[in-house]
Amino acid sequence: MFNNSSFRLIKIFSLIIITSICFSCKDDVALNFTDTSIIDEGETTIEINIPKADGKTEAAKQINTTLTKFVTAALNIEAVSETKTTTLESIEGFKKAYTDFKTQIGKTLYTNLPPWEVLVDGEIIYQSETLISIAMNSSINTGGAHSNLIFKFYNFDAKTGLELKTKDLINDVPSFTLLAKKYYDKELLSANNDRIEAFENDTFNLPENLGFSEDGVIVFYDTFNSSSNNVIEFTIPYTVANNYLNF
Structure with missing residues (x-):
């Protein structure tokens, strides 16, 4: 599973999220969210836990598209390949990249190739009538000394779902x-x-x-x-x- 360094940093993320998380109790907040969790374990270990905006409104579509792009970008480790558009396609692409690399390196590597690991996590840390703030982070380990870590806040207009800079x-x-x-x-x-x-x-x-x-x-x-x-x-x-x- 994930190395201790990755988990220590993920705990930092969790502390930020836990100490700042807030959901508005007002009845007129338009968007509701549910948690999406995916665990895929085999030659690679992939764990994804992110919020998903419910419904078919344009705001929900915009937010879900933006969060999906974060996930697919994290799973795309081959700079020459085109980033997949869905989470499931990206998972399969990540697994294929591992299999291809294992085949290539197996000709010269005399020890077992360490498994690749991915953790993508996201939490809503603030929600009001006008603003939704979501913290996203990813930890990718492809056998190096350190995991590749990314942390980002996304802020959305609650009515349109557009990302705010x-x-x-x-x-x-x-x-x-x-x-x-x-x-x-x-x-x-x-x-x-x-x-x-x-x-x-x-x-x-x-x-x-x-x-x-x-x-x-x-x-x-x-x-x-x-x-x-x-x-x-x-x-x-x-x-x-x-x-x-x-x-």
Whole structure:
């Protein structure tokens, strides 16, 4: 199964999700979600647990399409091949890639090829009448020293299902960046030297995407696929962030 390093980082994801998860109790929230779970064990181990928007509305279709793309991209390990459009096709493609690689490498490899492992996990961390925020992560191990780890927040317009970018969510990105820098510097004050060195930068920038919880705006940085595997994560409370938000 998955190595200890992968599970430690997945636990980090779980803590972020557990501490920030919130579902609105209002009756007029249009979208409901159910959990989709797939476990495929054989020569490869594939586990997928993600939310799925119920119904046939355009918003549900948009959200499900976006989340499926994350899954299929994670399972597509052959840069030369075309990414599959469905989860099941991607699973079969991943298994075939392992079989093909095993056949090729078997001519020169004198030990058993270690199994390939994939874990894709997703959780709704915030849902309101206007915004749905979902945290997605993947861990892919194809026999290397470290798993390939990806973590991403997706924010959706609850009415249309369209993915919202930072510029859609924040009304004054430069000023919000200065605010986030104060929290970032405070977080580094309590970090050890290795963690500080991993995140030292001449220029501070917001991460590619932000998350949202009941408590505030989640800002998350990582160096997963470097030698450090460190994270910086903090939440800016709504009492401070509200003036910068478009929702």
